[in-house]
Amino acid sequence: MSWMAKLYETYESGMRLDLPESEQPMPISHTLQNAHIKITIDGGGNIKRAETLEKTQVVLPATEKSAGRSSGEAPHPLADKIQYIARDYPKYGGKKPGYFEGYLKKLDGWCRSTHSHSKAQAVKKYVEKGTVVQDLVKNKILVLDEGGNLLCPTTDNLKEDFDNNNIDRPKIFGVINKDDKTKRYDQGNALVCWSVEEKQGDPISDTWKDHELQTAWINYEAANKDHTGLCYITGKETSLAVNHPAKLRHTGDKAKLVSSNDMSGYTFRGRFTDSKNSMEKQGAQSVGISFDVTQKAHNALRWLISRQGFRNGDQAIVAWAVSGNEIPQPMEDTWDLLGEELQEISAPLPTEKNQINHTVDLGQSFAVALGKYMAGYQAKLKATDNIIIMGLDSATPGRMAVTYYQEFFPEEYIERISQWHNDFAWYQRHKIEKDVGKKNPGSRTVWPVCAPSPRSIWEAVYGSTVSDSLKKNTAERILPCIVEARPFPRDLVDKAVQRASNRSSYKSDEQWLWEKNLGIACALYRGFSKRNSKPGKEYIMGLEQDNTSRDYLYGRLLAIAERLEDISLYVAGESRSTTAARLMQRFADRPSSTWRNIELALQPYIQRLKNNRAGFLHNIQVLLDDVMNKFSEGDFVNDKPLSGEFLLAYHNQRLELRNKDKSTETNENDELLTEGDKE
Numbered sequence: 001m002s003w004m005a006k007l008y009e010t011y012e013s014g015m016r017l018d019l020p021e022s023e024q025p026m027p028i029s030h031t032l033q034n035a036h037i038k039i040t041i042d043g044g045g046n047i048k049r050a051e052t053l054e055k056t057q058v059v060l061p062a063t064e065k066s067a068g069r070s071s072g073e074a075p076h077p078l079a080d081k082i083q084y085i086a087r088d089y090p091k092y093g094g095k096k097p098g099y100f101e102g103y104l105k106k107l108d109g110w111c112r113s114t115h116s117h118s119k120a121q122a123v124k125k126y127v128e129k130g131t132v133v134q135d136l137v138k139n140k141i142l143v144l145d146e147g148g149n150l151l152c153p154t155t156d157n158l159k160e161d162f163d164n165n166n167i168d169r170p171k172i173f174g175v176i177n178k179d180d181k182t183k184r185y186d187q188g189n190a191l192v193c194w195s196v197e198e199k200q201g202d203p204i205s206d207t208w209k210d211h212e213l214q215t216a217w218i219n220y221e222a223a224n225k226d227h228t229g230l231c232y233i234t235g236k237e238t239s240l241a242v243n244h245p246a247k248l249r250h251t252g253d254k255a256k257l258v259s260s261n262d263m264s265g266y267t268f269r270g271r272f273t274d275s276k277n278s279m280e281k282q283g284a285q286s287v288g289i290s291f292d293v294t295q296k297a298h299n300a301l302r303w304l305i306s307r308q309g310f311r312n313g314d315q316a317i318v319a320w321a322v323s324g325n326e327i328p329q330p331m332e333d334t335w336d337l338l339g340e341e342l343q344e345i346s347a348p349l350p351t352e353k354n355q356i357n358h359t360v361d362l363g364q365s366f367a368v369a370l371g372k373y374m375a376g377y378q379a380k381l382k383a384t385d386n387i388i389i390m391g392l393d394s395a396t397p398g399r400m401a402v403t404y405y406q407e408f409f410p411e412e413y414i415e416r417i418s419q420w421h422n423d424f425a426w427y428q429r430h431k432i433e434k435d436v437g438k439k440n441p442g443s444r445t446v447w448p449v450c451a452p453s454p455r456s457i458w459e460a461v462y463g464s465t466v467s468d469s470l471k472k473n474t475a476e477r478i479l480p481c482i483v484e485a486r487p488f489p490r491d492l493v494d495k496a497v498q499r500a501s502n503r504s505s506y507k508s509d510e511q512w513l514w515e516k517n518l519g520i521a522c523a524l525y526r527g528f529s530k531r532n533s534k535p536g537k538e539y540i541m542g543l544e545q546d547n548t549s550r551d552y553l554y555g556r557l558l559a560i561a562e563r564l565e566d567i568s569l570y571v572a573g574e575s576r577s578t579t580a581a582r583l584m585q586r587f588a589d590r591p592s593s594t595w596r597n598i599e600l601a602l603q604p605y606i607q608r609l610k611n612n613r614a615g616f617l618h619n620i621q622v623l624l625d626d627v628m629n630k631f632s633e634g635d636f637v638n639d640k641p642l643s644g645e646f647l648l649a650y651h652n653q654r655l656e657l658r659n660k661d662k663s664t665e666t667n668e669n670d671e672l673l674t675e676g677d678k679e
Contacts, residue, residue, distance in 0.1 A: 003405055004258075004289070005233050006322055006388050007297035013324040014300060025303040027214050028295035029221040031062040032302070034251050035079070036175045036190040037141055039132075040205070043118065043198035045125025050139040052171040057251060058193050058208040061217040063106070064291065068246045070254050070398065075103035077110050077217065078120060078207060082142075083188040087130035092137075093149025094188050104128070115220035117213045119196040132192070142187050143170045150187045158185075222291075231290035233297075241291040245298040248392070248400070249305055249316050255400035257301075257392070258287070258294065301390075312455075312475055313468040315393045317404070319483075322386040327413070328377055330389065330482045331475070334421045334450030335430055338373055366449040366541065370421055374414050381410035389483055393472060404479060413483070420482045424451040424527035425541065427655065429516040447655065449541055451527075452520045454478045460520040461495045487532045488524065496521040497644040501588040503581050522651050525644035539645075543652040550635040551642045554591045555649030556627045558584065561598050563657045564620050568605035571612045588646065592639040 014025045026032060035058045040048045058079065066074040075084050083089055083096045084103040104127065111121050126132075133150070136142040143151045153161065155178070162169045173185050195205045204210045225239035244258040301318075305311070309318040310331035321327050328337055381387075391404030408416070427447040434442040458466055458474040466474075480486045499505075500521035506514040529537040544552065562580035569576065579601040580587070587594040609617040628636070 002407070003388070003390060003402060004293065004297045006386060006407070007300040008233060008293050009322050010304070010320060010324065010388075011296035011300035013322060014303060017324045023307070026059055026299045027218060028292065028299060029062065029064075029218045030059045030214065031067040031076070031245070032057055032247055032251050033060055033079070033191055035060075035193040035208075036172065037136065037192045038195055038206075039126075039135075039192055040195040040197060041122055041126050043122050043196065045122050045129070047126065047131075047135050048197065050136055050141050052141055052175060053193075054171075054175055056193075059214075060193065060208055061214070061221075063221065064241060064243045068243045068256065070246075073097070073099045073102050075099055075106050077103075077106045078123060079191065079193040081189055081191050082133065082136075085127055085192055086132035087127065088133045089188060092133045092144065093147070095150075095152055095182070095184075095186050096188050100127075110217065110220050113220050113223070115216045115223065117210075117216040118198060119194070119207050119210060119213050120216070122196045122198070123194050123207075140170075141172060142190075143172065152182075152184045152186050154184050225291060229288045231293060232288050233293045234290060236290070238290040238292070240288050241294045244289070244294050245302075248298065248302050249311070249314070254397055255314075255394040256398065257298070257400050257402070258289065259399065305392075310454075310475075312471050315391070315403075315472045315475060317389070317391045317475065317479065319387065319389045321381060321410070322388065323381070325380045325385070326377065327381070327387055327410075328374065328417050330417060330420075330479065331454050333428070333453035333456065334370065334425065335428065335448060336453070337421075338369065338450070366425055367422055370418060374418050378410055378414050383410065385410050387413045389479075391476065391479065403476060406483060408483070416483050416485050419485055420527075421451045423530050424488075424523045425449050426451075426519055426523035426526055427541075427651065428452060428456075428519040428523065429512070447519070452523050454482075456516075456520055457492070457496070457524065460499065460517040461492050463499075481531075485531070488528045490528065490532065493521075493524045493528045493644060496524050497647060500647060502585040504577075504585060508577070518647065518651060521644065522648050525648060529645075539648055543656045544649075547649070548630045548632060549645060550631065550638060551645040552649040553627055553630055553635075554587075554595070554642055555646035555651075556653040557595065557624070558587055558598075558646070559650045559653035559657065560620060560624050560627065561602060562654065564602060564609070564617075564624075565605050567613060567616060568608050572608065588642050590639050591642050591646075592637050 011025055017024075035053050035056045037050060038053055038056075039050045042048060060079040061077050063074070063077065066076045079085075080103060083094060084099045086098075087100045087104075089100065090098045104124075107120065107124050107127070110116060111124050133142060137144055145151045153173070158169055158173060161167070172187060172190060176185055176187065176190050178184065179186050179189065194207045196207060197205045207213055222239070227240060227242075228237055229240045230236075231238050231240065244256055246256050247253050248255070248257070304318045304320050305316050308320065308329060309316050310329070317331055319327060319330050387408045387410055389404065389406045389408070390402060392400055393403045394400040426449065428450050430446055430448060431443045432446060434444060452460070454475050457478060458471055461474070462470060474492070477489055477492070481488050496517070500514070500518045503514055526539045529539065543556075547553075558580050562578050565578040565580065569578070579598050583594055583598060587598070606617065606621075
């Protein structure tokens with residue numbers, strides 16, 4: 001269980017970081033919950049007011065058992081649901097069992113101990129009065145039906161009783177969840193947290209923000225551990241954990257990484273002699289983990305996932321340095337890492353003044369910028385620091401598994417991440433929002449050199465409606481390519497190339513999406529070629545004028561034909577897709593025979609340009625002849641399907657033509673945006 005040992009170390013390091021209170025790891029012996037009601041009392045246990053809370057998460061004291069409860073009685077010692085804290089819950093027709101006696105016993109034990117706290121004692125005085133539901137009804141927090149019982153409506157009931165009569169719904173039904181079994185909103189599920197105003201102007205009246213109260217509960221919980229044994233993580237004789245925390249990915253997450261049930265199902269049949277009593281007193285024979293270690297390790301993992309984890313449904317992937325220092329995340333694209341720095345090495349649209357010679361390789365500039373950025377991370381890390389990458393997923397609601405785990409030294413990790421971003425770098429379409437917050441915010445499109453993120457990759461390969469299982473599978477396949485420099489899966493590259501080639505499948509208002517997927521397909525093919533062939537094929541980040549490959553030349557031809565027709569349509573004031581765009585998929589499958597159709601379709605546009613753009617036509621025809629002359633004998637008439645290399649040439653030639661100096665093509669009024677530039 002090296003992952004747990006590393007998480008335990010991470011927790012200790014995280015507590016030493018100078019972080020705002022809201023960003024610190026959660027204290028042990030506590031759990032994170034969504035609170036629905038806040039009751040404010042004074043130091044004598046008298047209610048002052050109550051209110052409904054919306055989207056409020058609180059850290060509340062919890063026992064080892066209550067922190068991982070999924071069913072049955074397991075009270076939290078301070079804040080809990082109505083069915084636990086309200087003695088009068090059954091009196092008002094509560095639909096669930098009332099667990100007040102168990103709750104009061106737990107709270108009373110804490111209040112009678114040497115680790116008691118005045119706020120906990122005030123809560124005890126109040127709940128002993130047995131008027132929680134009564135008080136909440138008076139304060140119009142809870143709602144009763146005509147029979148004087150707690151209202152337990154369905155969604156249809158709420159519409160019929162409130163919406164259809166133009167009556168505002170009670171706020172409580174907007175914050176609690178519908179019961180999975182009964183399909184009703186049970187007010188007994190509302191979780192109550194406490195605010196104790198012991199004196200006028202008490203700066204920390206909310207109990208979940210009081211560090212002294214948290215420490216008092218931690219000390220009480222530690223003092224009441226009754227069984228010890230060998231901790232497999234620390235190697236010491238110490239108090240062992242019986243139950244391990246849940247709620248790792250979110251507050252409703254019931255899946256556990258460490259769990260067993262040897263009393264039914266026979267998880268370890270024939271190997272151990274555990275009984276229910278022995279497990280409660282001594283822990284399981286299969287594994288022994290101290291309470292302190294498991295609490296801190298799970299809290300560290302919860303903290304890391306919420307702070308820097310990659311979430312994909314139930315799947316979570318997180319990378320971190322045990323020292324707590326920041327590291328580049330493997331599931332982010334280069335744009336997320338470098339941001340505005342990449343704008344210096346991007347291909348701007350022709351409406352901007354700072355035109356770039358697209359025949360120049362921008363890869364070197366990108367590599368230098370990336371190297372400086374990564375060096376900044378490495379300077380903060382010691383050579384002996386550990387960097388961990390961990391993947392989690394759950395097949396069932398109650399069990400979670402570690403699906404990926406690797407440890408790296410900083411130098412190795414930074415090198416692998418840098419290699420991914422360099423190998424799979426290509427021009428990617430990004431929008432930059434301008435004047436955000438103003439009345440008429442704008443945006444502009446840039447084509448920075450960067451590697452795509454896994455999320456962008458699966459959307460380019462499978463589309464935006466891809467299933468969760470396919471997303472998870474794709475993320476698991478891409479992750480080793482990023483952090484272990486493995487070859488990229490060929491089927492993902494072929495699928496991305498196929499979808500980018502099928503331009504006609506994108507609607508007229510989705511051409512921006514095709515532009516985006518085209519850049520991703522080019523990035524994948526470039527990285528695949530470099531890693532999967534021996535020796536690796538290196539494509540520069542610019543138009544390769546001397547590349548005489550059949551597929552590369554055909555890609556250039558397609559871009560030239562498209563540009564010629566684009567200008568002609570613009571001159572005539574027409575707005576429709578070009579022949580090259582409509583036949584792109586067919587061209588990828590049968591380039592030689594399809595080119596004849598494209599070439600014949602260009603003749604009317606050539607005649608139009610002779611009268612309106614003679615200079616542009618001359619230059620484009622010279623370029624067309626130059627590319628045609630580069631074909632080797634027999635290559636041009638070869639009609640076999642094109643590889644993804646044609647997309648690299650097409651994309652580069654297309655950007656080069658659109659960014660070419662206007663003085664050699666058209667006058668200043670001939671600015672042209674293709675459909676792909678509009679969103």
